[in-house]
Amino acid sequence: MAKEAAARIKINKLLEDAGWRFFADEHGPANIQLEPQVNISKQELDEFGENFEKTSKGYIDFLLLNEKGFPLLVLEAKSEDKNPLVGKEQARRYARDQNCRFVILSNGNLHYFWDLERGNPYIITTFPTPDSVTGYQKVSSDPVVLVNEGIETDYIVLTQHPRYSSDAGWKNEEERSRYIQENKLRFLRPYQLQAIRALQQAVKNGKDRFLFEMATGTGKTLTAAAVIKLFLKTGNVQRVLFLVDRLELEDQANKHFKAYLSNDYKSVIYKENRDDWRRAEIVVSTVQSLLVNNKYQNLFSPMDFDLVISDEAHRSIGGNARAVFDYFIGYKLGLTATPRDYLKKYDGSKNRSKDPRELERRLMLDTYRTFGCENSQPTYRYSLLDGVRDGFLINPTVIDARTEVTTELLSQEGFIVSFTDVTGEDIEETFRQREFEKRFFSPSTNMLFCKTFLDNALRDPVSSEIGKSIIFAVSQHHAAKLTQILNEIADRMYPCKYQSDFAVQVTSQIPDAQQFTINFTNNNLLGSGNFLETYKTSKARVCVTVGMMTTGYDCPDILNLGLFRPIFSPTDFIQIKGRGTRRHDFREQLFDDELKEKILNPEKITFMLFDFFANCEYFEEKYDYDKVIKLPRGKSGKGGEGPRPGPEEIETYEHLGTDILATVREEPVGPEGMRIDRMFFEQFEDTVRENDFIVQSVEEGKWDQVIDYVNKEVFDKPEEYYNLDKLRKAAAIDRRLTLREILEKIFGLIPRFKSKDELLEEEFSKFIADYKPEEVNAIPAMKHFFKAYVTSDQIRHIINNKHYNELYTNPVFSARDLKAVPLKYREIIPEYIKDYVSLNQFAA
Template sequence: MSEKEAKARIKINKLLEEAGWRFFDEDGKPANIQVEQNVKISKKQIDDMGENFDKVKNGFVDFLLLDDKGNPFIVLEAKSEDKDPLVGKEQAREYAKSLFVKYVILSNGNQHYFWNIYRGNPQIITSFPSYESIKENKAFNADPARLYNEDVREDYIAVVKNPRYSEAPEYQNPETRMKFLDDNGIKFLRHYQINAIKALQKSVKKGNQRFLFEMATGTGKTLTSAAVIRLFLRSGNAHRVLFLVDRIELENQAKKNFQDYLSPDYHTVIFKENTEDWRKAEIVVSTVQTLMFNNKYKKYFKPTDFSLLIVDESHRSINGNSRAVFEYFLGYKLGLTATPKDYIKNVDVEKLKATDPRAWEKRQLLDSYRTFGCESGEPTFRYSLLDGVRDGYLINPTVVDARTDITTQLLSDEGYAVINQTDDDEEEEVYYAKDFERKFFSEETNRMFVKTFMENAKRDPISGEIGKSIIFCVSRKHAAKITQILNEFAYKLFPDKYQSDFAMQITSDVMNAQTYTINFQNNNLSGTTKFLENYKSAKTRVCVTVGMMTTGYDCEDLLNIGLLRPIFSPTDFIQIKGRGTRKFEFSYKIKIAGETQEHKYEKDTFKLFDFFGNCEYFEEKFNYDEIIKLPKPQSKGADTITPPVDGTMYENFDPDP
């Protein structure tokens, strides 16, 4: 027997001791582990089992873990390392039933499962729960029927803010109703959000404990999550909820939203700001990175501290090493994603290189579906961008093909394969990531991109100025260049309207950048527009960024998005596109001859300028809505216009490199 195979019992003993279970009387506390009911175990009995239960018939032992009164509380079926813990599931179930015990632990020293035999399936755990943690967790003793029988209607969140909202005269009057709801922060669930919760309830009734919502950006995943949180807390099926995100800006936004939706009934905190008193809150928000750092999740939490775990953009938040955080906690688990499993159409992912980010993300997406119990590929609930457009909640972009005329092989294996005309002859030049900015983003290239954008950008329907826009660049250095050129163009095109504030760089190295994004959203970045007096719209029209504004940023009146960078992640592409899909009504009031006139225009589309063929990167032969023919560059050599990109040659892991 090898050294590795001979440690199952030792590992299990250690896990038991770490969780406060005792083979023998210690410090005045009685032993709470038995092999036979009402019979204390001896050290000789333990040693006689063998280090790998190799001296025990059938290679397993059923331990009884006792409660504080000495009664059987948990059946622990311990196996040798070469056996799958789930092999003994049925035997453990029958033994537990015979003892009137509902909790079972299945372990081979390396893999462990915790199971309430009357609720759902065995859950993977990374450490053993203590007696106190299970006893204190009311959710372990809750009735799932209260959850799936709960009546969830459109005002399920509204009544938290004001239980008697419907009695208010301002609500009963149709003319003042919308203002009353806005002023009081009262939110109603849409029909598909109610359907999502009903799908979860149906899944719980079937005994499932893991769920996946696939919902398009802009369809209100956070509001839906708030309703799910209230459902679990109100029904007693959760005593505390952990909401995991993968970016700091999403952490702050989630806290704000949950406070807006669920206060005063439930209290929300960000873990890193409340490391000592997070237990006072029902909802704890954290980035997965915070919990992973120095294994904080093990230092600060017990596996039973949260009865419900919600993971935003689940396939990114719990990939790789992050999975340990996810599996550490017991309880129900809900994954949220805006990225459909089959998003990468017409591309055979199996034929892609292992380093290709499309292949990597496809694997993560498939793994997420399995993780949340959706092996069939069907999520617990799905609501797509097309569903949102069909129902009138979202709008589709007008996708503009702004690529160049340079012939190139899309996604060339060698990198950027570009034909350059020299004085003597044609020659092919191949560029890699390190050459990206130096070779392609010449002054001429940047000016051509900016000119194309300025001439074709969608205009504000009321003021006539360039509509609010976000441009995504390759790097902070590139963003600085584009910002400068945009401001130079604006100075010439719109004299006296801007003072080098038509465009603003929004990257992590810019002081107060996060505040600028909020001001842009609230239409007071650099003040208000100079095009129309008393019109509420930001003076700055374009935010130039790299990755800061890709996710978790809502700007409903956005009319243009410019992709001056290649995008290799389907999630990033969907999130960036989603910045513009929200509906908005532009309005302006003006007094003429003593009478107030109001002008209103519905946002019916937004423009997505694709300078890199990003759409075809994910979907070959993409049908663009508009095609702009950019002129060929006049200079030679390095001054070439950017062709499509090979994702294997350029990786951007930093939001603002």
């Protein structure tokens, strides 16, 4: 009975928070009616009996009314220990009796919204407002019209230029190519048509969630624009939210939508149109801006957007960002360039907590689950190999170049440096690839990287200068050093042609860095046409970056990519490689018709991918390299030739302090410790909020960059001695917080730290939503099993090894508890947790 009363209290509050009224007030008349004809006073409602589901007159439903007092929505309530879906058919009958289109099914913790005209119930995280339901009702959703809508190659062009087919420039085949280019007409490619038609088929099959897995360079935004037009034109949605995970992609997407669809639909960036975004059919936003202070809940109703598209889906719905995506009711489309198959050789059963691919694996699994992909098959897939086969994309020529130093850094033993310190004590240090340019500095290795890159880089087919290139460095400091080295070498290679503008550092600490990326694409970075006046190409030839030019950056005339750092994220690797896969005809930049005819190889048919840290081997294990370069041994401090030098003689090894942790002051916490801890946390909060680099990086969603910066530049400094352990203690939460969570709290991206049990409840709710168990009476037992398995190493060991006898004496989870769990879920729950739940966050 207590569970029924608890559910009633929660449902009442959810209704009131969403603006529904049990009683008339200054906002209007009551719009909640208890059925069947149960009339009670406010006092009686507050004191209502424990069994709120049943009265002498039958079962109580909530009937929600519109502004005119007519039935609008049926809310079927169940007690906390029951799956809300058990009331589905009862609610359907009642809704039809009341002529209602909408149903909410809730047990106070788990809620489903159901549009009886559109398909199946699906989970919502909060209740919709009265106005949003009324607005949503105006959408006369008709999937049949959407499914039958004809989609041809000119679907976007008919919005850009409706009468194009009657223009003389189109009719004349000799002029047609120039006509298309001058009017910037975008015709859909065959595979883009296939993607849209696959979505139509999915809708026909009753689906409302879709995932397009399309390689970088295949035009995901154009495909998304066609999908948006399809839904808007057929009247199946009123407004679309397009989510990105970086600021630069926000502006880029909005420009594309304006270029493709502005004649029929208005597109805006939310943060630039906070007061009038409702005038637009397409709203573009970063996930981060909607997360700040739960803005998505405070400013929007779940029904404000009936189609939500997530660009780079596995990133923009990861972690807390998924809450934004799940909040809105309607169709959902995910776009990703990262195939789950990319990890097919990864054995997730080994070294789960240590392997850097584990996070990516979880993100990809969660992405496929979020978009309802059965058997991990996306709605439509078009891979890099497909693009290469069809002639739309190109493969790289990989240069696997390893110095002696990097070879040893990559080895299991690592790079070992031995020397005698100033006190006469023998010292031995071991470094590995992760520490390159962080704790291990090698000027000669960086010089060797740059020289090898320039000696082997593809040349521009028109001007014969070094082809446009992007180099990815370890850090901003590393980028600055590489830029300096490249400019010095270029000065010797091309005397008087460059004035320290051959290479440019493009990182977030550089003023106007974002504009630099745009200028590089537009071929006017620090000038244009340095070798040929009639040839428009950027004077600056190399952009040295860390992470700014990885995702969504479009520069088709890139000829060289340099991986001057180890990469541990499959997503980053695929995105970086994708910067070079677009085809290009260099004659488009040449304004000399006579010279055009003399260019022997004007089309880009490959690009160089310089890999100095065996990244290709790391991800692909066996790669058929087109070219392998064995580099000469640099001057290192390792080898058997005579005695090892002292630290002042090691030219390629610069060691920056290894004893930082020895200086951390540990102070016992007494009764007054809570206040001290709070002050400590507040001081850290002030420190990061005052740091412009951290603030900007958080706004841009560059979390890898933020966390790396805080670890290196903020933690363990002699002034404050901030570190993660102390911050965790100061937060006083019953689980292990991540640095990202702490920073998200500081910048208002999450309202508070969730307790261990709150997180467990959320994870279990996701599990229930996925499996929808029919054994509703066993849900409490399943929850107990789920929580025990997640939080207890001992329980996991017992279950995984089938040592069930040990449960008879276990105080946390007994044999009796296990027997209460349905047999099939004793297997399903552990496997689900292994795939989808990160155990680290639940550690104390």
